[in-house]
Amino acid sequence: MEHQKTVKVLKFHPQKCTGCRKCEQACSQVHFKTDEGGDKSAIRILKTKQGYQMHVCDQRGLCIDMCPVGALARRKNGIVWLDKNTCIGCQACVGFCPIGAMRKSDARIEPFKCISCGACVRACPEQALELVEKKIDDIKEVVYHGLEAH
């Protein structure tokens, strides 16, 4: 079967960011119909000594092989998608995400993640965010299954 070769992922321009977190508010609107942002947002803007940093899923897809019920899959557009209705809330994807980008809010048991919908890009008044196309083969990561370290 033919599979999508590219996927859109978020790119961050820290020098433009003012830390207003409009992106988080837009994101929590998508996932939880609220503009609280924070724990209910898939994108997080962190303030560090070096300036602002973006923390978000980069669609590497390691979580796909962790899901016991097949709720995680790449959609036709290459996005790693969590089907909330199939998900049984085990948090395996949350625990195993190497960058902590699979999010869990206290509001419900099923996790959530960035779906590259662009709501944050549109919400950012400073154009600090954009969606860029990447080759899936370049970013793909598979869960550890080796003997080497043993």
Added chain:
Amino acid sequence: MVEGQIPVAEYDSGNTKHTWNVKKLLNAHNILAEYTYQKGKVIKGYANRTLYVNLSTNTISEKPVTDDMKKKFTGGRGFGLKLLWDSIKPTTRWDSEENELVITTGPLCGTTQYAGSGKSLCLTISPSTDIICDSNVGGFFGPYLKFTGFDALEIQGKAKEDVVIVIDGERSKVTIETAPKEEVNSHVLNEQLTHMYASKDTDSARQKVSVVSAGKGAEHSWWGCLNFSFYDIRRKVCRMKQAGRGGLGTVLRNKHIKAVVAKVERFDGVTNHPADPVTLAKVGTKLHQEIRDLDRQQCNMRAVGTVHLVEIMDQYDLLPTENYRFGSFPKASKIFSPKFYEYFTKIIPDGCWHGCTMACAKTVDGFTIMTGPYKGQNVTVDGPEYETVGCGANMSLWDPAWILEFNFYCDTYGLDTISTGTAIAFYMEMFEYGILNKERCDGLELYFGNFDAVMEFLHRMARGDKGEFIIVAAKGVRRVKDWMKKKGWGNPQLIEDAGMESKGLEYSEYVTKESLAMQGGYGLTLKGPQHDEAWLIFMDMVNNQIPTFKDKAEALHYFPMWRTWFGLNGLCKLPWNDIEPANNAETDEPAKVPEHVQNYVEYQNAVTGWNVDKEELILQSERCYNWQRAMNVWLGKGTRKEDWIPYRSIGPVTEMEYVSRKDRYDAQLIEKVRLKKEQVERMSVPEKIKALYKHRRNEYEKLADAVYYRRGWTPNGIPTPQKMKQLGMDDSKLLKVLQKKIDDDEKVGKNVWGGIYKKGEKPPTTVHNYWEKW
């Protein structure tokens, strides 16, 4: 297959494909009983009722779960004990009409956030031991049973013809149906029933069905296990996990049950309705992260499952080879974990319940069967696990493919690999000595390493072969010991010492000769020699952390209680100490894994809404542990006599064994038996064996003294009524049974310690009937 991120629908296991005419199979069913129940919610981990099915009368009903029952028995195995107590008699044997097969869940069972939370606990009166056997098993059935509305399933009576029991959570209906046409062997039957009862022809619908079955081997032997299915949406097969020990599958087939099926409509991460789902998810996620970061440096369960133990056991002289004569073997590296790793399918999430990221349930897919009725077909082999590989070593089968074949047929025939392997290893040793031979074994040449004979034995047993040897051999080590002695073959002492059974149940796969505490871990147990109560070899033998009898007794109190707790809650033990926090070694009691104990405190509180601490967890276990021992007393067993273990598990039985570890044993004769060096040098090997035998046997009795005392039992191993009352287990009928047994023991002088104490040594107490002074 090492390519990741394959869409679920595109996986191909390489197995032989079957299509079943399930309509035709289903049309042959005749509904014998039907029961419609009110759908209910699981609240804080409990469905608050149990399901009762009687196959003799074709009645189905439900029983309430009371708060008192929860307080005393917690759930899971505890509930099983309570249900058995209410239903059987002291004279009940495995094949009695009133014997029950009980499958229970436990309040934490079905949680998806914490690894290892899908276990069922199965109980019955065992054919091998005549007492209660409990067995812990994965697969989806337990969680599904609870989500259909029941904390436990109790099956009593016997059907006249083969039936299936269907618990349909979608229609809130339980049926008993005749099932004349389905296959009996599990890998086929589970598939047929899963396709038959799935609501839709989709993998997702099939994943909502779980089947419990046993195969043809369970019909014709006492090693019958229960196969619990879990449908794998990627491999598209019904994988299975086994409730292996004690002949539960034998009881299932004796009741003419082909299978029990549970189907759920839907479930999610909070179907248990935990009191505090937020904390639950946090504790569970923390463990997932630990497994992610540390498993590869620790046990590498995710890559090779429990097979990682093979090389460690061989290294420490603990891998049973040639019927436990040795603990390591030059050929052992042929079956080390990297050899199986080559066979295992990689990357697929291998938990036997959702959310178990420890994922030790490895499989070999597309394995081509070499012998028997399925020869030439490509199948999925579930496993092997360490124990099954240990059986390979014990039978001297040093080829991974042979072990896989043995594993596959044991599973589909419904045979416990442990009992089967341990027993065959014993028959092989007897064959080597000429006590058994080709003629006495119905034409089988059961010498060590003869893979063809092993498989031929399994196939003939499953076919119901009527050979005298096949029939007796299928009942296990204890009955073959009696048979050979009756026939006058061989030295009875050798037969008793070499056959690895206690209480009638075969040993699991560890050599315990150099660890006294672990000898107790096998012998001073409730159901028989199984390592699920305690695994103390490293603490005792390698790290010398429990040098005194008192230390060992404390470990043989704490660990059996702690490990019992998993069974009360529907949990797996592995995520407790087969993964450890990075700083575990720096804690006060690393063997207990304190941080994980605390996880379990928080976990139980988060589900049930209780406010318990770690001491209360042990108390929950102590109540049930003592109750089970007391029930064994009620059943006419449960005394020091039943806690006897064969000498092969204590020390060298044969000259060959002694000579193979001569330096070790000679040194012990000097250091421990206190013989002079010159004396030892003059002794013949048989004399040395005898001296060591006398010493080690007595060490075991002294250990039993210390353990019984720590547990609050009499010197004959009877739980005292005082202890039971202290635990709040005040059932007057059971207390009377115990008091009567203690009074009877007093009359025949059994309330005295069993060890012989030399000058300077003391029994645990010198106060006669010490418990009366409490």
